[in-house]
Amino acid sequence: MSRRSGLVAAALIVAAGAAIAAESERAGLGHEATAEELSAAGYTVFPDGRGLPQGRGTAREGKAVYQQFCAACHGRNAEGDEAAAA
Amino acid sequence: MRRRSSSNTPLADLEGIVTPSGLHFERHHTGVPAIDPDTHRLTIHGLVDRPLVFMIDDLVRMPSVSRFHFIECSGNSAREWSPAGAANVQLSHGLASCSEWTGVLLADLLDEVGVKPEASWIVAEGADAGLMSRSVPLERALDDVIIAYGQNGEAVRPEQGYPLRLLVPGCEGSVSVKWLRRLEVAHMPSMARDETSKYTDLLPDGTARQFTLVMDAKSVITRPSGEQKLDRPGFREIRGLAWSGRGAISRVEVSTDGGGSWADAEIEGPRYAKSFTRFRSPWRWDGGRHVLMSRATDDTGYVQPTLAALLEARGRATIYHNNRIKAWEVHESGEVTNVEA
Numbered sequence: 001m002s003r004r005s006g007l008v009a010a011a012l013i014v015a016a017g018a019a020i021a022a023e024s025e026r027a028g029l030g031h032e033a034t035a036e037e038l039s040a041a042g043y044t045v046f047p048d049g050r051g052l053p054q055g056r057g058t059a060r061e062g063k064a065v066y067q068q069f070c071a072a073c074h075g076r077n078a079e080g081d082e083a084a085a086a
Numbered sequence: 087m088r089r090r091s092s093s094n095t096p097l098a099d100l101e102g103i104v105t106p107s108g109l110h111f112e113r114h115h116t117g118v119p120a121i122d123p124d125t126h127r128l129t130i131h132g133l134v135d136r137p138l139v140f141m142i143d144d145l146v147r148m149p150s151v152s153r154f155h156f157i158e159c160s161g162n163s164a165r166e167w168s169p170a171g172a173a174n175v176q177l178s179h180g181l182a183s184c185s186e187w188t189g190v191l192l193a194d195l196l197d198e199v200g201v202k203p204e205a206s207w208i209v210a211e212g213a214d215a216g217l218m219s220r221s222v223p224l225e226r227a228l229d230d231v232i233i234a235y236g237q238n239g240e241a242v243r244p245e246q247g248y249p250l251r252l253l254v255p256g257c258e259g260s261v262s263v264k265w266l267r268r269l270e271v272a273h274m275p276s277m278a279r280d281e282t283s284k285y286t287d288l289l290p291d292g293t294a295r296q297f298t299l300v301m302d303a304k305s306v307i308t309r310p311s312g313e314q315k316l317d318r319p320g321f322r323e324i325r326g327l328a329w330s331g332r333g334a335i336s337r338v339e340v341s342t343d344g345g346g347s348w349a350d351a352e353i354e355g356p357r358y359a360k361s362f363t364r365f366r367s368p369w370r371w372d373g374g375r376h377v378l379m380s381r382a383t384d385d386t387g388y389v390q391p392t393l394a395a396l397l398e399a400r401g402r403a404t405i406y407h408n409n410r411i412k413a414w415e416v417h418e419s420g421e422v423t424n425v426e427a
Contacts, residue, residue, distance in 0.1 A: 031138065032138060045276075
């Protein structure tokens with residue numbers, strides 16, 4: 001059970017008037033994330049592809065990028081590299 | 087400065103159930119970051135009504151809880167898959183520690199952001215160099231998970247995630263992501279490196295168990311234990327620790343004849359859920375050879391298994407989640423060594 005529901009229940013028992021956290025379900029702490037903050041926070045790319053940023057280019061161009069930056073650890077055909085994974 | 091990526095708690099030298107913060111085991115995957123607490127942000131976003139950013143001050147103002155919980159690396163006792171196992175209890179069981187953790191219930195923070203109905207997982211990410219990431223089922227996140235800023239009455243130590251760590255009670259340690267910077271509410275797990283390539287359990291048929299988060303009931307005798315020496319016969323207490331990721335310890339049994347006969351040990355001190363629990367058993371050493379063992383049962387009825395039972399169930403390829411019954415041999419010389427159970 002969340003602590004908040006306990007607080008709300010307690011405040012309801014004392015009934016109206018008291019200013020003990022009953023005005024809202026939420027504490028209202030923290031601030032709404034700005035677009036800049038969300039961008040700085042980063043994101044997760046999920047196995048179903050959700051979260052992938054907008055792509056560009058072609059698979060042929062991508063292959064060259066992969067060979068240069070990825071293949072050393074992930075293998076020539078993305079089959080993995082046991083030594084690099086250790 | 088070069089740091090070791092892991093260190094073990096010296097369980098044989100400790101009393102009670104609390105591990106002093108400086109002796110808490112350490113396991114870092116990409117080093118210990120130095121974080122300015124005044125600028126550190128925890129962002130909660132994804133499938134939420136209001137993505138929010140919390141500064142440390144915001145979190146300290148929230149309703150707080152303080153609870154005793156162990157953290158155990160799922161690789162603890164990895165050497166115990168071989169019959170004899172490690173030479174002393176620091177090596178065999180020292181990737182487990184217990185602290186009083188203070189912080190905010192994650193459930194309260196999720197109330198603040200408003201979780202959308204289609205959400206089923208939370209992806210947690212640390213601020214270390216590798217952005218250590220693990221996924222937690224939403225049901226568990228809403229249960230007893232803590233966003234911890236306090237440990238044993240002081241701030242969480244840098245090696246333990248200062249200024250903020252996730253604390254998932256009863257679950258393998260790597261899920262309690264340190265230096266927590268981001269929580270993404272999601273529709274599925276992220277299948278990060280440390281929940282696919284690592285921290286999965288390979289079975290004989292080639293499949294792997296995944297998201298085996300809960301640490302099963304376990305116990306170990308810390309005194310007498312490996313590499314200690316009994317100086318003379320007579321009275322001494324057998325002492326040890328028991329814990330379970332499913333709940334509280336309900337029973338610990340001790341054997342002094344290699345499992346031929348068992349007697350209930352006494353539970354000493356508090357018996358919290360998902361926490362170290364201390365047991366003790368009076369013993370008079372007669373100067374002869376004895377094999378000491380302990381066996382824990384938790385309040386779900388789960389009984390700590392033998393190595394043979396674990397191997398039967400999981401085969402020989404798995405390295406994590408070893409909670410076998412551990413044996414120590416007391417020799418006539420008084421020397422204590424590890425021994426094949």
